[in-house]
Every structure is written in structure tokens, then in C-alpha cells.
Amino acid sequence: MDYTLESGVDPLREAINSSLTQFVDRENEYLNSIGSELAPVATALKNFLIDSGKRFRPLFAAAGFVGSGGLLDQASINAVASIELVHVCALIHDDVMDGSATRRGAPAIHKLFEKLHQEQSLSGSRTQFGVATAILLGDLALVWASKALHESGVNSQSLLRALPLYDEMRVELMAGQYLDVYEQALASESIERSLKVARFKSGKYSIERPLHFGAALSSGSNLAAYTGYGIPLGEAFQLRDDLLGVFGDPAQTGKPAGDDLREGKRTVLIAAALERCSAEEKLRVNTLLGKPDLSFSEVEELRSIITSSGAVDFVEEMISTMTSKSLAALETGTITSDAKAFLVHMAAVATKRSS
Amino acid sequence: MDYTLESGVDPLREAINSSLTQFVDRENEYLNSIGSELAPVATALKNFLIDSGKRFRPLFAAAGFVGSGGLLDQASINAVASIELVHVCALIHDDVMDGSATRRGAPAIHKLFEKLHQEQSLSGSRTQFGVATAILLGDLALVWASKALHESGVNSQSLLRALPLYDEMRVELMAGQYLDVYEQALASESIERSLKVARFKSGKYSIERPLHFGAALSSGSNLAAYTGYGIPLGEAFQLRDDLLGVFGDPAQTGKPAGDDLREGKRTVLIAAALERCSAEEKLRVNTLLGKPDLSFSEVEELRSIITSSGAVDFVEEMISTMTSKSLAALETGTITSDAKAFLVHMAAVATKRSS
Numbered sequence: 001m002d003y004t005l006e007s008g009v010d011p012l013r014e015a016i017n018s019s020l021t022q023f024v025d026r027e028n029e030y031l032n033s034i035g036s037e038l039a040p041v042a043t044a045l046k047n048f049l050i051d052s053g054k055r056f057r058p059l060f061a062a063a064g065f066v067g068s069g070g071l072l073d074q075a076s077i078n079a080v081a082s083i084e085l086v087h088v089c090a091l092i093h094d095d096v097m098d099g100s101a102t103r104r105g106a107p108a109i110h111k112l113f114e115k116l117h118q119e120q121s122l123s124g125s126r127t128q129f130g131v132a133t134a135i136l137l138g139d140l141a142l143v144w145a146s147k148a149l150h151e152s153g154v155n156s157q158s159l160l161r162a163l164p165l166y167d168e169m170r171v172e173l174m175a176g177q178y179l180d181v182y183e184q185a186l187a188s189e190s191i192e193r194s195l196k197v198a199r200f201k202s203g204k205y206s207i208e209r210p211l212h213f214g215a216a217l218s219s220g221s222n223l224a225a226y227t228g229y230g231i232p233l234g235e236a237f238q239l240r241d242d243l244l245g246v247f248g249d250p251a252q253t254g255k256p257a258g259d260d261l262r263e264g265k266r267t268v269l270i271a272a273a274l275e276r277c278s279a280e281e282k283l284r285v286n287t288l289l290g291k292p293d294l295s296f297s298e299v300e301e302l303r304s305i306i307t308s309s310g311a312v313d314f315v316e317e318m319i320s321t322m323t324s325k326s327l328a329a330l331e332t333g334t335i336t337s338d339a340k341a342f343l344v345h346m347a348a349v350a351t352k353r354s355s
Numbered sequence: 356m357d358y359t360l361e362s363g364v365d366p367l368r369e370a371i372n373s374s375l376t377q378f379v380d381r382e383n384e385y386l387n388s389i390g391s392e393l394a395p396v397a398t399a400l401k402n403f404l405i406d407s408g409k410r411f412r413p414l415f416a417a418a419g420f421v422g423s424g425g426l427l428d429q430a431s432i433n434a435v436a437s438i439e440l441v442h443v444c445a446l447i448h449d450d451v452m453d454g455s456a457t458r459r460g461a462p463a464i465h466k467l468f469e470k471l472h473q474e475q476s477l478s479g480s481r482t483q484f485g486v487a488t489a490i491l492l493g494d495l496a497l498v499w500a501s502k503a504l505h506e507s508g509v510n511s512q513s514l515l516r517a518l519p520l521y522d523e524m525r526v527e528l529m530a531g532q533y534l535d536v537y538e539q540a541l542a543s544e545s546i547e548r549s550l551k552v553a554r555f556k557s558g559k560y561s562i563e564r565p566l567h568f569g570a571a572l573s574s575g576s577n578l579a580a581y582t583g584y585g586i587p588l589g590e591a592f593q594l595r596d597d598l599l600g601v602f603g604d605p606a607q608t609g610k611p612a613g614d615d616l617r618e619g620k621r622t623v624l625i626a627a628a629l630e631r632c633s634a635e636e637k638l639r640v641n642t643l644l645g646k647p648d649l650s651f652s653e654v655e656e657l658r659s660i661i662t663s664s665g666a667v668d669f670v671e672e673m674i675s676t677m678t679s680k681s682l683a684a685l686e687t688g689t690i691t692s693d694a695k696a697f698l699v700h701m702a703a704v705a706t707k708r709s710s
Contacts, residue, residue: 027526034530035551037537041530093494097487122540124619124645132452132536135490139448140529142497147522156515167502171382174495175389175396181487182392185477196390264479290479 003072005342009059009349012072016058017050019074019081023148024049044112045137049088051104057083057210059346060230064214067339068221075153079162079217082152083210085145086170090177092138096131097181098263104254110134142170154217162216169209176200183266187290191271195235198268202241203234207350221334228329229343232322237350239319242267243312246303258299264290268318273311281305323351358427360697364414364704367427371413372405374429374436378503379404399467400492404443406461412438412565414701415585419569422694423576430508434517434572437507438565440500441525445532447493451486452536453618459609465489497525509572517571524564531555539621546626550590553623557596558589562705576689583684584698587677592705594674597622598667601658613654619645623673628666636660678706 003015028042061080066072094100095108102108107115114130116122122129149166150159179197188194208230212223244253245260246269253259260267270289274282285305288298306312326347330340358370383397416435417427425431449455450463457463462470469485471477477484504521505514535552543549563585570577599608600615601624608614615622625644629637640660643653661667681702685695 030526031530034555035534037534038530041533089494093490097483097490099483117540120541122537123542124540128452128454129536129540131486133533135448135452135493136529136533136536138490139444139494139497139532140526142494143522143525143529146501146518147526150518150522156511160511160514163501163505167498167505170498171385171495171502174491174498175386175393177494178396178488178491179390179392181484181491182477185472185479185484186475187478200389 003062003077005063005066005072005338009342009345012059012062013055015077016055016062016081016084019078020049020084020148021046023078023081023144023151027144027147040113040116041133041137041140044109045088045141047106048092048103048109048137049084049141051106053084053087054349055081055084056346056350057087057206060207060210061214061217063339063342063346064211064222064226065218066214067211067226067333067335067343068215068218069336070214070218075155076217078152079149079154079158080210080214082145082148083166083169083213085141085148086173089138089142089145090173092134092141094177096134096138097177108134109137158217161220162213165209165213165216169205169213172200172209173205176205184264186266187264188266189271189274191268191275194266194268194271198235198238199231201234202238203231205234206237207231207234225329225333225335228332229326229347231326232329233326233347233350236319236322236326236347239268239315239322240351240353242269243315246306247312257296258294258303261289261299261302262292262294269306269311269315272314273306273309276309276311276314277305281309319351323347358417358432360418360421360427360693364697364700367414367417368410370432371410371417371436371439374433375404375439375503376401378433378436378499378506382499382502395468395471396488396492396495399464400443400496402461403447403458403464404439404496406459408439408442410436410439411701411705412442412561415562415565416569416572418694418697418701419566419577419581420573421569422566422581422688422690422698423570423573424691425569425573430510431572433507434504434509434513435565435569437500437503438521438524438568440496440503441528444493444497444500445528447489447496449532451489451493452532463489464492513572516575517568520564520568520571524560524568527555527564528560531560539619541621542619543621544626544629546623546630549621549623549626553590553593554586556589557593558586560589561592562586562589580684580688580690583687584681584702586681587684588681588702588705591674591677591681591702594623594670594677595706595708597624598670601661602667612651613649613658616644616654616657617647617649624661624666624670627669628661628664631664631666631669632660636664674706678702 003012024046028046031038031042058080061083062072065076070076092109095103096110100108101111110130113133114126117126117129179200183193183197208227211226211230215222246258250257274285288302330343358367379401383401386393386397413435416438420431421427447464450458451465455463456466465485468488469481472481472484534555538548538552563582566581566585567578601613605612629640643657685698
């Protein structure tokens, strides 16, 4: 059966989900054949994968594939779906690195295995067991990503053309993650530096490289146009995410209100606010930002400083400029019209005001 | 330039090291081009890689390659060397999971970045920064492993034949690591269960799969003979490692005396001792095993219980039986004579009495 972009995002996301489910079911059968001890690993990874995500990266990869002349069959769906498993690794490891207890309302993987440690009255440190398991499950997801791609059924030429892009994407992901961790630890106030992190984490890893990967699976054309679309859109997406991390509705974001403030995230929004607010307000921001037990009224105080500084308007303006730039780039290549329409829609989804 | 197995292990290890150095230098140039913030990542990974290891897995892969009819050129050296990067990931993540402060006498990666956090007076938790960085550096090594293989220069057919083996190896590694972590937490006293962990971690991951991977890079022949050699040898190797972990000379093992006792490792040796010693001694073992601040006289006490129980003789006997079984399997395939001689030598190296 073939798939098109014309029926929109939902049916395609459905096809991607079904490909991922089939892959993980097959792998989990294998894990269970090694030993019943591995059943919790299999269950945890399957639930994490199925519960999570908008499948942005596979959707962009599918668009890149079609936009460069590919016809979406089951094999190419399997191939584009595989990159979601890279993302699963990133999320699981991210939660360990941040010490986050939850992911989309459910316990993070390391917390899940702390619970197993308790329920089975295992010996040794519960925290250490949770961390160790989450590291291994993330690693396994990263290995599964390669395996799912290798077994996708795409022809050898396509696979061999896609592998270098796939490698680039994953190296950039890890480099971007390190920049992010380091930037947080530097407590940087630089807009430029925050944008650099956004460029790696969102622009390149989440949009440009998935598009390139999709393109490489078909003819390999339109790489420059995809870069022109992906980099500014990724920055716009990250800026939207930064706004949602401070002002977003918990019911929609799945995270507590003002979570980024509590985590002390050094975003462009924060950098812009610090640049614009009074010395007294700046002191308040630097005192409150990253306070783990930030009260609701303190969250409100920070929000008010950020808004009145003009940083929100500044960031909204940037989002709008970057989105326009991104859309203009779609006209520079030979992207097929169905992919172009799909990417215009995806740009709206990625930068819209609610999560 | 072509390489042979006839000149022994050292020149081959040299060629593997040089391939790894060239790869990592190229990648590090790229990391540095992203930003100078990444320089410590590049330096840490390079030092860790160069300082570490006997290159067992690439050596076995090279033997598998030659034994199945391959001619070792630069491309195949690059390909077999790539699996050392998988191992680097395993070691870096292992140190985080165990909370080990050192690796071969040098600070473990997470400790190295704790130090950087301190030196640069970064903000946030130092421990968390160390853990986060080590997770990312391990992930990067895992991604580099794929990239090094993809860029090795082996022809497409060889690469496509090797990828499924490569995937199997990495899935089994992660499954084996989980079994190990879980087994430790279960504080299992079962010889059978400890052997199962050894089978995955050493037999399959360290020997059988590297041999298969090498075979797949050439003709794909001799898989059964390699399994017959690899599984028992891996178990013998693990049993030797267990003995060294309790009785080994720190100058040779690079780990403090009796380190496995302090870590509370549940090995076949410990299981065999518990099966054989008196109820009173058993109580002593269970009290002392895993005590982080075990004194030298307590280490001596445990060693004496283990030896007098007969567990050491039992394990030496198992090592000898398994090694013979392993060597006998070399005669069952069509392994070339140079590879056979090399594998006989490797069996001796892997199971010899000092590290």
C-alpha cells in the first residue's frame, strides 16, 4: 500500500506509528526469548514509544522524501519512522540528565525502574538502578533506530545514500545536547549562544536533517532548499517552545506551569528579558531562575518581569520573521507541490501558539 | 597496504589503533568547528579511546574476517576497528552506572567533567553535570561506531552483509548489560544465572559476534565454528576476569585489590563459594560482599573463604574445560590456517592467569 501527503498529517502519523509498533513488537519478542527478566525493558520501551510524541521528525523525513520525488511505500515509511527511535533515546537520556521525574505526565524511565526496584525488593541503591536502566534503555533505543533503518526494506542504493545523513544527524544531536548542558551550566545570558543551541537541537536535528535524510532515501535533490526551510523553522520552533515553557498551559504542554523557570533554562527569551529589564529586576530573575521549589507567585513574578521587559514581543517577532524566511526557502528548489503544501502546514503546526 | 595475522597480535593492534586515531581526529576536527565549547569532549573521548584497551573485539573481528577468506586491507581494518567504539560507549556508560571513579587508573569520564565543572566554576550540580556529559559522550561513541563502519571503505555488499550482525551484537550488548545490572540487584546466588550473564556479555558480545561480524565482511562462512569457539571462550574469559577481580594484582588489573568484592559482584566464583562454604562463612560473605569500605583484612578474609571452599579450583577447572571445548570447535569449519593459529593464541591470551 502506498501513502500520500495529500490526506494530511494524521493518516501519515498513523502509518508511522503502526510501523514503529510492528518493529518494537518484533524486537520485544526477541528480548523475551532471551529471558523473562527482560520483560520490563520491553514493556517500558514500548509504552514510552507509543505514548510519546508528535512524530515530527519522521513526518519531516517523509516530506523530504516525497518532496525529492519519492513514492511513499511501506519500506520508506519504515525508514522514516526509524528516526523516531533516535529521539526516544534522546528523551530517555534527557530525563536522566535533567533528573526529571515525569515525561508527558507518566513516570520517566529511570523513575519507572526505581519503582520496580522497590516492588521487587532488589538490593543496592534504588536511584543507581533507575539511572543504570534508563541509560541502557536509551542505548537500546539508539541501536534499534539503526536496526529499524537497516531492516526497513528500502533498496540498497537508497540505504547507502541515507546512511551518511543519518550519521550526521546523530552526531549533531549529541553535540547539540552537550552544548545545551554546557550552556545551562554556564548560566549564559547571551542571545547568540542560546540561538546556537537552538540551531543545533531544533533546526538541524529536528527539521533540516530529517528532511535531508528523507531526500537521500529518494533522489537526494533539494538539500539546499530544505536547509533554508529547516534552520529558521527550527529556531522559530525552539523559540515557541521557550515561550510555552514559561507561559504554556500545563494541560497542553504536559509539564507543570513555568517548568523551564524552575529548571533554570537559559533560553533566548530569558536572555532577551535580562537584556531589557531593570537592574533590580535582573537581580530578581537571577535569584529566582533555577530555584527548584519556585512558588506559583514567584512564577507569576518572573512571567510579569519577562512580559513587561518586552522580551515576549521580541521573541514573537523573531518567530514570525524566521517562519517567513523558512517558507520563502520552499520556493528555491524543485520540491514537489504536495510536499510544499505539507511543509507549509508543518511550519504552522511547529510554531503555533499552543502546544 | 595489506595486513596479515601471521606477524601476531601487536602489528595488527597497531593498525587498529592507527585507524581509530585517524577517525577520531577527523571527527574531533568537526566537533571543534562547531564550537570551542566542544574541545573538552573531543579531548576526553580521544584520550579515553587511545589509553584504553586490548582491542580484543576488533582483533577477533579481524580473525573472523581472515578465517572466512578475507584479505585484510585498510578498509577492512577500519571496519573491524569500528566496533571498539561500541565498546567505548559501553565502558563510559558502565562507569556511570557503577558509579566508578576511575578507569584504568585515570578518572572516569563523568569524574573528568565534574572536575571541568569545578575548574570553570559552572553553576548547578557538579555530579549531575558529570553524569549528563558521560551519558552524551557514550552516546556519541555509539554513533561514531556506526559512522566509522559506514565510512570504512569496505564495498557495499560487504557492508550490507555486516550490518545485521552489527545490529545483533549491539542489541545483545544492551540486553546483556541489563541482565548484569538486574542480576547484581537480585543479589543472585545462582551459578546458572551468572553464567547466562557471562554468555551474553563475554561469549556473544566480545567474541562470537565480533567473529561473525568479521566473517560477514568477507564471505560469511564459518559462523557455526565461530559460535562453537566464541561462546565457551567468552565464558572462560569471564571466569578468568572474575578470578582477577578478587585475586588480581592491582598493578596488572589497574583496579584496587578485591574491587569486585567491594562492588558486590555476583559472579560464578562467588556463587560457587556460597554453595560450598559453611553456614557461618556464608553469613560472613553475605555481610561483607558489597561493603564499599571493605578493609584489606576483610578482603583477605573473603579471599580465604573463597579459596578454602574449593571455588577457585572449581572455576579453574571450568576455565580449562571451556577453553578445550572452544579450541576443538576451531576444527569444525573451514577456517583458514593463519586465522586458526591466531585464534588459538587469542584463547591463551584471554584466559591466562594474569591480566
